[in-house]
Amino acid sequence: MTAPDAKAHLHRYLQIARDALLWKLDGLSEYDVRRPLTPTGTNLLGLVKHLTGCELGYFADTFGRPFGETLPWLTDDAEPNVDMWATAEESRAGLVALYRRVCAHADTTIETLELDSPGRVPHWPGGRGDVTLHQVLVHMIAETHRHAGHADIVRELIDGAAGLRADVDNLAPGDQRWWSEYRERVEQAAREAANR
Numbered sequence: 001m002t003a004p005d006a007k008a009h010l011h012r013y014l015q016i017a018r019d020a021l022l023w024k025l026d027g028l029s030e031y032d033v034r035r036p037l038t039p040t041g042t043n044l045l046g047l048v049k050h051l052t053g054c055e056l057g058y059f060a061d062t063f064g065r066p067f068g069e070t071l072p073w074l075t076d077d078a079e080p081n082v083d084m085w086a087t088a089e090e091s092r093a094g095l096v097a098l099y100r101r102v103c104a105h106a107d108t109t110i111e112t113l114e115l116d117s118p119g120r121v122p123h124w125p126g127g128r129g130d131v132t133l134h135q136v137l138v139h140m141i142a143e144t145h146r147h148a149g150h151a152d153i154v155r156e157l158i159d160g161a162a163g164l165r166a167d168v169d170n171l172a173p174g175d176q177r178w179w180s181e182y183r184e185r186v187e188q189a190a191r192e193a194a195n196r
Contacts, residue, residue: 007115010137011107017144018103020164021048022096024151028158034086037157044154045092046085047147049073052099053083054143058136059106062119067105071098110137 024044025033033045053074060067073083086095115134122129156162163169174182 003115007110007133007137010134010141011110014110014137014141014144016164017141017148018051020148021051021144021151022099023165024148024155024161025092025096026166028155030092032158033092035158036085037154041081041085042150042154043085044151045095046083047151047154048099049086049090049095050083051144051147052095052102054140055099055102055106058121058140059109060102062121062131062136063109063113063117063133064119065105065109067102069098106140109133 025048028044034043036043053071056067056071056074059065072078086092110133113133115132115137117133119131119133119136120129121131121136124131152162163171172182
């Protein structure tokens, strides 16, 4: 595979994860996209906000390609974990639009630079901060897919929707009854294993 093909391949996997993440917000109320569904507060819109900062940091700052906007949750005096949830004043439309703009800026960085183009991630410890575009692409693919997986679970908890896309869920075929029986079998196996 040539370097341009490899870069396009990596870029495609990043875009698949971005699309999966944003799909998880479709059709939900303002409350549902914001409500925390884990003990640590994981919520759908917060995941989008967090990944906005990640894309900006890794594809703009790392390669000296300023975005032109300062995100208040990325300043030195920002409240801890403020990038993981949306305030009532931050609109869903505004955060999604910002994510799309930041991704477009990242896409320009990806398209402009070579895979071996150097960059610097100052917050990576142990002398690992000197990176290439290739390393950052792999990192952001992993980061985005990880959080898209979180979003998949959160969305399933909200209304049962699960999978990669609305038209391709990547789940075993089965109706609600099948899934209920399947879940019960998994639960029974867990109880039996615990009692051995």
